[in-house]
Amino acid sequence: MKRLTLLIIFLFSITALAQEKLKVGDKIKVGILTLINDQPLSFYDLEFATDGKVKFMNSENNQSEFLYLSSVKSIQETEGVVYDKQKLDEIEYVKYVAPTPKVKTYSTFKYKDETIELENPSEGKAVVYLVRTGGAGSMVNFRYFEGNKFLGKFSGKGYLRYECEPGEHIFWAASENSYFVKSELDAGKIYVIEVVGAMGVLYAQVTLDVVDRFDAKKYPKHQKRLFPVLSNKDLDRSSSTLPAQSGYEREIENGMEKYKRLNEKGDVKILHANQYFE
Known part of the structure; x- marks a missing residue:
């Protein structure tokens, strides 16, 4: 039983x-x-x-x-x-629905008779353009970083477009020297940092300048230099993915140590959230 x-x-x-x-x-x-x-x-x-x-x-x-x-x-x-x-x-099917492709949108900027269009950041993101407009050492590669990330390098005129989360970021460039900009970014905004070469001891040094729309004297000069570069898509040095990070570990370590010392002294330029490009 x-x-x-x-x-x-x-x-x-x-x-x-x-x-x-x-x-x-x-x-x-x-x-x-x-x-x-x-x-x-x-x-x-x-x-x-x-x-x-x-x-x-x-x-x-x-x-x-x-x-x-x-x-x-x-x-x-x-x-x-x-x-x-x-x-x-009788199985409960779930039909696959392809994700909606991202639709790119652009903002239009004018300087005198010139007009350029820059791609807006994705929803909830911010965008920073690092734009090399000229100066000494046009044949020298400048290396670009965001904190401990290597973003890329190039010589001569050109620009890098970098999309990131809003909030605090440290952008810096390196050549014979290192130059830093501490940034506070708002979502949905486009920011521009101008990169200029200067004479160095052995080869070119690099300088970063915050493009500040509130500076009535300097802003038009920035625009005059920036527009010819940003309007030329052949000068776009951006990549959809980060380049290989190997080989830059020591430079990043030294760079961040230098940033810490300069920041403690108050010797680091600041890009404020309201200094977006327009």
Whole structure:
């Protein structure tokens, strides 16, 4: 009698499990899949995927494969649970919806008769342009950093567009010397830092200048130098991903130590949140 009771409980458990409604994301560790033509196929790591598919590893060749459920007659787990055609047809599908592609928007800036368009930051982000407009040492590569991240390097005129989280950032450039700008950025704003070369002892030094729209005397001069560079897409030195960071560890370590000393003395330029470009 005890054995009969256990058998009934076991059979009931299997039946109940088989009656559970399948959904996308459910997995079966090991089992046998039977096709509509009654061909069996042993599998492991099966998963019910989107758009009416099952993905699995074929036990015979250890290859990743997939099938449409419309071609499957039944799926049996090693424990004996069988999902027949009716159950497979009742699976709760989640149709894949491709993400909406990012739509780029631009802001227009004018200086006298010149007009340029700069790409706006993504939602919740800020953008900083590091723009090298000229000066001494045009053949010398200046290296650009944000804190302990290497952003890139280039010689001559050009610009880097860097999108980041709002808040505090340390932008700096290095050549024979290092020059720092401590920045506080607002989301949705575009900021510009002008990069200028100067004569050094052995080769060119680098200077960073905050482009401040509130400085009525200097701002038009900045615009005069910036517009020819920012309007020329051939001078865009930006990259969608950070360049390789190896090889700059020591320079970054030394640079951040120097920044700490200068900042303690109050000798670091500041780009305030309200000094965005317009």
